[in-house]
Amino acid sequence: MSATHSSHIKAAARLISQRVNNISPSGIRKFFDLLSSIEGVISLGVGEPDFVTPWRIREAAIYSLEKGYTMYTSNYGLPELRRELAKYLESHYGLDYDPDTQLLITAGVSEAFDLALRAIVNQGDEVIMPDPCYVAYLPCTLLAGGVPILVPTSEANNFEIKASDIESRITERTKAILIGYPANPTGAVMPGEELNRISEIARRYNLLVISDEIYGRLVYSIEHTCFASLPNAKEHTILLGGFSKAYAMTGWRVGYAAAEPEIIEAMLKVHQYTMLCAPIMGQIAAIEALKAGEADVIRMVKEYDRRRRVIVKGLNDIGLACFEPKGAFYAFPSIKATGITSEEFAEKLLMEEKVAVVPGSVFGRCGEGYVRCCYATSLADIEEALRRMGRFVERHR
Amino acid sequence: MKQILEILESNARLGVEQISTMTNMPATEVEKTIRQAEKSRTILRYKTVINWSKLGEERVQALVEVKVTPQRDVGFDAIAERIYRFPQVHSAYLVSGTYDLAILVVGRTMQEIAAFVAEKLAPLETVQGTVTHFLLKRYKEDGEIFEGGEEIKRLPVTP
Numbered sequence A: 001m002s003a004t005h006s007s008h009i010k011a012a013a014r015l016i017s018q019r020v021n022n023i024s025p026s027g028i029r030k031f032f033d034l035l036s037s038i039e040g041v042i043s044l045g046v047g048e049p050d051f052v053t054p055w056r057i058r059e060a061a062i063y064s065l066e067k068g069y070t071m072y073t074s075n076y077g078l079p080e081l082r083r084e085l086a087k088y089l090e091s092h093y094g095l096d097y098d099p100d101t102q103l104l105i106t107a108g109v110s111e112a113f114d115l116a117l118r119a120i121v122n123q124g125d126e127v128i129m130p131d132p133c134y135v136a137y138l139p140c141t142l143l144a145g146g147v148p149i150l151v152p153t154s155e156a157n158n159f160e161i162k163a164s165d166i167e168s169r170i171t172e173r174t175k176a177i178l179i180g181y182p183a184n185p186t187g188a189v190m191p192g193e194e195l196n197r198i199s200e201i202a203r204r205y206n207l208l209v210i211s212d213e214i215y216g217r218l219v220y221s222i223e224h225t226c227f228a229s230l231p232n233a234k235e236h237t238i239l240l241g242g243f244s245k246a247y248a249m250t251g252w253r254v255g256y257a258a259a260e261p262e263i264i265e266a267m268l269k270v271h272q273y274t275m276l277c278a279p280i281m282g283q284i285a286a287i288e289a290l291k292a293g294e295a296d297v298i299r300m301v302k303e304y305d306r307r308r309r310v311i312v313k314g315l316n317d318i319g320l321a322c323f324e325p326k327g328a329f330y331a332f333p334s335i336k337a338t339g340i341t342s343e344e345f346a347e348k349l350l351m352e353e354k355v356a357v358v359p360g361s362v363f364g365r366c367g368e369g370y371v372r373c374c375y376a377t378s379l380a381d382i383e384e385a386l387r388r389m390g391r392f393v394e395r396h397r
Numbered sequence B: 001m002k003q004i005l006e007i008l009e010s011n012a013r014l015g016v017e018q019i020s021t022m023t024n025m026p027a028t029e030v031e032k033t034i035r036q037a038e039k040s041r042t043i044l045r046y047k048t049v050i051n052w053s054k055l056g057e058e059r060v061q062a063l064v065e066v067k068v069t070p071q072r073d074v075g076f077d078a079i080a081e082r083i084y085r086f087p088q089v090h091s092a093y094l095v096s097g098t099y100d101l102a103i104l105v106v107g108r109t110m111q112e113i114a115a116f117v118a119e120k121l122a123p124l125e126t127v128q129g130t131v132t133h134f135l136l137k138r139y140k141e142d143g144e145i146f147e148g149g150e151e152i153k154r155l156p157v158t159p
């Protein structure tokens, strides 16, 4: 590299904002670059369904393109989508949201929690969240000027966050509690009583709860408890949900937030100037998903459940102790038997056996000693991956 | 029972152990259930969907509409049986609409099928008429798309 070129890069680096510099690069990104150079890999490293969006949903979007629906929508999102969504939340969770003032359609849950944080966090405000947690919670909090306060969770407690651990971390700067159950990366779900305790704490200390329920439909042999549907919880809850996981619609970029009108109004302010509106094609597809996608959701959940049982049993059989994940599509086995770090484990497993998993440490300090294995993958691939991992564990025990 | 059958219907090669894990049922019970289903002919046969054209071995198939005169006491069943017992008849259905029986005939050549229709099917006493449609291309069968099925285009690692 020429001297002028490298000094130019250095000059450019100096121009990057402090805020962005404070954010560490994604561990997943690093792993991805490594992986791209290897052939024949079975990947359990994904975070999305292996189903294509159900045809009826795609077909509805194709038709809308033929009819020329290619423009901006209301900042809030298409009125028909908000009406369908209100009906859906009412029928699934008994929730009563006004589609005109209490629902906002966003470009995925990703945008929704960014909006929520930016709408409520003042510089230095603290946001309490579980460790490990979804990779974006912490950086988005930092970008909003907030201070993430991590609550350790552990396998001993099924990676549930405890209300008492939240309460003991509350200060006068605490603004919100950000949780996401069923959880990425652990597959953990929360018992209703504990959620209730969290809700009571939020009310007592006047905090908001941002509840990312993108995996709410993907639960196995249990019922999902929607945070907003807990007694008296709705006023202090920002409920986030989406279409990416349940309807296999990750690429459409559509999700939503449901909250009190004042909160939605504040989030809308940010949304209208940064996103303007969620993509219309995704919104039209989402209408079809809500109207007619239920059978597809049930079909996919059934399939995930079978694979879940296979991977959890398989991991335990090869000596990677794995607690039973009751939601999402991740197994989170302990790799402590091998005595290496989760990053080493993932890297060596990839090099030696060509299986990709995500090191748990990517999701927080408490994820160390674990790896995330996504079972939204064909049964044949899961079984082959388990064979390879079995060989690997044999060697590294 | 239903769970096990659904699993087998989508992949008949799964073993008792695997199905036991997938359904969280004891292996002995899975085995018993399958055996019962076989005995009661709830499970008729385990089969494989094959794209024979990959071997350059094209089979000729024809959908034949058959219009018949129903008979006293036995309705359509007797004539249907006369027809479906021919091994050339791959599938047979009683249908509503402008004709009565829809049958799928398989043969090596068009001549073979034409001969079957002309010599065996059409001359049957209660058969009033037939219309033969030769299949030109198979797009999808038993839920399987033959060509251009969807491969997964996910990135290998995502958050």
Ligand SMILES: Cc1ncc(COP(=O)(O)O)c(C=O)c1O
Binding pocket: A047, A107, A108, A109, A110, A111, A134, A180, A183, A184, A212, A214, A242, A243, A244, A250, A253, A254, A255, B159
């Ligand atoms: C917990 C969690 N929240 C949000 C998202 C992002 O969802 P969306 O596609 O709706 O932006 C993901 C995706 O992996 C996730 O795991």
